[in-house]
Amino acid sequence: MEVHRAKTSGFCFGVSLALEKLDAEVEKNDAKIATLGPIIHNPQVLEQYKNMNVRCLEHADDANKDERVIIRAHGIPRETETTLTDSCKEVVDATCPKVKRAQLGIYNMIGKGCFLLLYGEKDHPEVRGLMSYADDRAFLFNSLEELKKFPLSADIDYCLAAQTTQDREEFSRIDEYLQEKLAERLQVLNTICNATRERQQEAIALAKKVDAMVVVGGYSSGNTRRLADVSRAQGCLTFHVERPEELSASDFKGMKVVGLTAGASTPRSIIDATEEFLMNL
Ligand code: F3S
Structure with missing residues (x-):
């Protein structure tokens, strides 16, 4: 089967940067590391960080004095930053620029x-x-x-x-x-970022010319869900999955061309694995 993969699928610039900062902190290996809230809305990536002993804090005052805490790409309120600074060892600001x-x-x-x-x-x-x-x-x-x-x-x-x-x-x-x-x-103030729009426009263009669309990304990721919505709005059969294992060959019976895109918080490895699954059908 032919697979058309969106060029804009996967991490946006802000998410990549936040993950790079988190990885750099983990590599230093000189303090305990935590993030305030999930660093991205992708359960597979969060599980990997959990296995690396990165804690995910619900509240700023949950931090410990021996922890370095990363602020995720969305940013946080000013008062939360003050609480965080008081409760942890150091704050690493990974707010998207x-x-x-x-x-x-x-x-x-x-x-x-x-x-x-x-x-x-x-x-x-x-x-x-x-x-x-x-x-x-x-x-x-x-x-x-x-x-x-x-x-x-x-x-x-x-x-x-x-x-x-x-x-x-x-x-x-x-x-x-x-x-x-x-x-x-x-x-x-011109504060709107093009990343979301570019992803949606490409998903719409793809949805118009394929037999079905596969959108990969966390179910709790708003931008991934919107990609699936805009694709369905074109009348295109659309599968929103977190992992390729959720797809089955029978879903694509008789199809020749399938489109593939992914939310701004979906890692490349999962998109690659999904593309491989589809190409092998
Ligand atoms: Fe991503 Fe930053 Fe835009 S987090 S969607 S590049 S505002």
């Missing part, structure tokens, strides 16, 4: 007296981090409709920003709406 830039951009705008309008998902770890840089001078919304219900004041300056993985088209519509209402009282 694009998320860090968003955090500092918001901090800077709040310092200039702006009120933050943040387009993002409530309760997402990255969003909790971004909101903490606004010192409660913020409104979080998930759509233009929701924003329209928010009473804008004629007397204050606003700053518009977004969670890095948000939809760029919706962000443009939000920007247009606010430009009309606020004109020169609006500052816009």
